[in-house]
Structures are given as C-alpha cells and as structure tokens.
Amino acid sequence: MPNVLILAGMKKLRRDIGNCIMLLCIVCLAGCKKQTDQLNLPKLADYTALQAGKILLYHLDSTIIDPSGTQLVVNTYLVKDSIASSFTDNTGRLSYTVYRFITDTLNAGPWQPLSTYYITPTTNAVETVDDNNLRFISLTEPVTEGYTWNGNSYIDTKSATSNYQYMDGWTYTYQNVNKPYTVIKGAIDSTITVLQVDETSPPGDFDPSVYQQRNYSLEVYGKGVGLIYKEFLHWTWQPNPQPSQYQPDSYGLKLNLIDIR
Numbered sequence: 512m513p514n515v516l517i518l519a520g521m522k523k524l525r526r527d528i529g530n531c532i533m534l535l536c537i538v539c540l541a542g543c544k545k546q547t548d549q550l551n552l553p554k555l556a557d558y559t560a561l562q563a564g565k566i567l568l569y570h571l572d573s574t575i576i577d578p579s580g581t582q583l584v585v586n587t588y589l590v591k592d593s594i595a596s597s598f599t600d601n602t603g604r605l606s607y608t609v610y611r612f613i614t615d616t617l618n619a620g621p622w623q624p625l626s627t628y629y630i631t632p633t634t635n636a637v638e639t640v641d642d643n644n645l646r647f648i649s650l651t652e653p654v655t656e657g658y659t660w661n662g663n664s665y666i667d668t669k670s671a672t673s674n675y676q677y678m679d680g681w682t683y684t685y686q687n688v689n690k691p692y693t694v695i696k697g698a699i700d701s702t703i704t705v706l707q708v709d710e711t712s713p714p715g716d717f718d719p720s721v722y723q724q725r726n727y728s729l730e731v732y733g734k735g736v737g738l739i740y741k742e743f744l745h746w747t748w749q750p751n752p753q754p755s756q757y758q759p760d761s762y763g764l765k766l767n768l769i770d771i772r
Contacts, residue, residue: 553654553689555637558703558732561607561630565594566772567737570695571613574744574763580756583746583763589614590625590766592738606631638665645675648683649730654703658685662707674760677726677745681708692731694740694768699733719755723748733768741766 571588593610600606607630612622626642630649637650646665651658659682668679684706692702707728717723724747731740746761 552652553701553703553734555632555635555650555652555654557734558650558654558737559630559632559637560735560737561594561597561632563594563596563607565737567592567768568770568772569766570616570769572763572765576757576759576761580754583757583761587616589616589618589769591622600629600631604631604633650703650705650732651683654685654688656685656688659683662705677724677747678708681726681728683707692733692739694731694733696739696768696770699736699739701734702739703732705730705732717748719748720750721748722750736768736771738766739768 568589568591571590573586573588574583575586576582577584590611590613593612595608595610597605597607609628609630611625611627613625614620614622628642629640631638631640635652636648639647639649641647648660648662648664651660651662661681662683663675663678663681666675666678667673668675668677686704686706688703689701690704692699692704707730708726709729710726712724713721715723725744727742727744729740729742730738733739742763742765744763746763747758749756749758
C-alpha cells in the first residue's frame with residue numbers, strides 16, 4: 512500500500528509540475544506577444560514627417576456666417592502650409608514653424624499670409640499651437656485603435672471669461688489605425704484618424720425656435736506625409752433674444768490634401 516501511495520503522489524507531482532510549466536509558457540508567450548505588438552505600433556514621427564522646406568497644398572472649404580446672421584455659407588480657397596524652420600521653444604524642445612498662405616481656387620491671385628502655427632514633437636506626443644496661442648495635444652502614444660486622451664488639456668475651457676468653453680471635455684480617439692484614406696491627391700495607404708469631438712447639444716434635428724450647439728472635429732494623418740485631411744465645425748444657434756441668429760464665433764473648415772512639394 513505505501514508503494515501505491517508513493518506512486519500516486521509522484522504522478523500528481525509530475526502533473527502539477529507539467530501544469531505549472533504550461534502556464535508559465537502561456538504567460539511568457541503572452542508577454543512576448545504584447546511586447547511585439549508594442550514594438551509594431553505606429554510611430555508618431557512617421558505620421559508627422561516634419562521637415563524644413565516641405566510644403567503641403569490643400570483645398571479649403573471655409574464656413575462662415577452670412578451678413579444676416581441666419582445662414583452658414585461655404586467659401587472655397589487653396590491654402591498651403593510651408594514648414595519654414597525648426598527652433599528650440601522656451602522649454603528647450605525642438606519645434607517647427609509652419610506658415611499658412613491662401614489664394615483663390617484658380618491660383619490666379621497672389622498667395623497671401625493667413626496664419627502661423629507651431630508643431631512640437633515630444634517624447635510621446637505631438638503638440639500644435641495655433642495662431643490664437645491655443646495648445647493642442649494632436650497625437651499621442653500608443654497609436655492604437657480606440658486609445659483616448661484629453662487633447663485640449665492645456666486650454667482654459669472652465670473659466671467664465673473663456674472663449675473656448677465649447678472645447679471642454681473633448682475626448683480625442685484613434686480610429687482606423689493603419690487604414691487607407693482617400694483625399695484629392697489620391698489614396699494614402701496607411702493613415703490614422705483622430706476623432707476629436709462629435710456632439711450636438713441638445714441632440715436632434717435643427718429647430719430655429721430652439722437653442723442648439725454643434726461641435727465636430729476630426730483630423731487624418733498619412734504615413735510619410737503629415738496632415739492629409741481636417742474637418743472642424745462649431746456653431747451655436749441662439750433663438751433669444753430676437754432676432755434669432757448664429758453666435759459670432761460660429762465657423763468651420765475642411766482641409767483636403769491636393770499635393771506635396
């Protein structure tokens with residue numbers, strides 16, 4: 512009988528050891544796969560492709576309020592973004608100056624200066640400062656489907672005197688990572704989409720007798736290119752006091768890449 516018990520114990524011990532080894536192998540394989548997946552994630556530098564002297568040409572649809580204040584109208588232009596130079600910002604980080612110019616869609620008139628903005632790639636993010644000195648966290652790591660972050664965290668959206676309260680609580684989200692996207696220039700094989708906001712408050716169809724605000728913002732970046740598409744729309748309809756009209760800060764734009772030079 513003791514021999515039988517010893518043999519049974521040894522069999523159980525071997526089985527337990529085998530199970531432990533199998534579990535250890537599974538954990539190791541899972542860890543290796545996770546590390547491999549992380550190593551294969553898109554790099555931010557691939558989707559900004561910052562280089563002094565580079566020019567990106569876009570078709571621009573600009574949405575503004577008509578003189579009556581009751582209609583939104585769209586005007587079309589050509590714009591070009593020229594990455595002029597790199598510099599070190601006041602915190603010692605490498606940054607790039609981008610000048611934006613505008614002309615008519617036939618490119619018949621001269622290019623006129625429109626705005627200046629700055630792009631700063633950090634260790635794990637890309638920040639953009641626009642001509643109103645608003646700092647956005649445009650991209651961040653990890654670049655993976657569904658990842659979210661507060662891209663407007665540097666902007667004062669809380670104070671009563673802020674002109675940007677409508678930007679409060681925007682949750683930037685990665686979509687369609689490494690998927691193709693078609694712009695005027697053609698199909699870009701590998702892109703990442705950043706949906707910044709898509710909200711209507713209160714929800715529902717537009718009713719001129721009811722207050723409503725619409726915020727929509729999206730950017731698409733192409734591998735080896737940079738920004739290839741941008742859409743932004745903010746409007747607030749105010750029925751009271753009369754006359755009913757859009758609030759003065761209502762506007763929108765669409766940028767669609769035409770060419771790279």
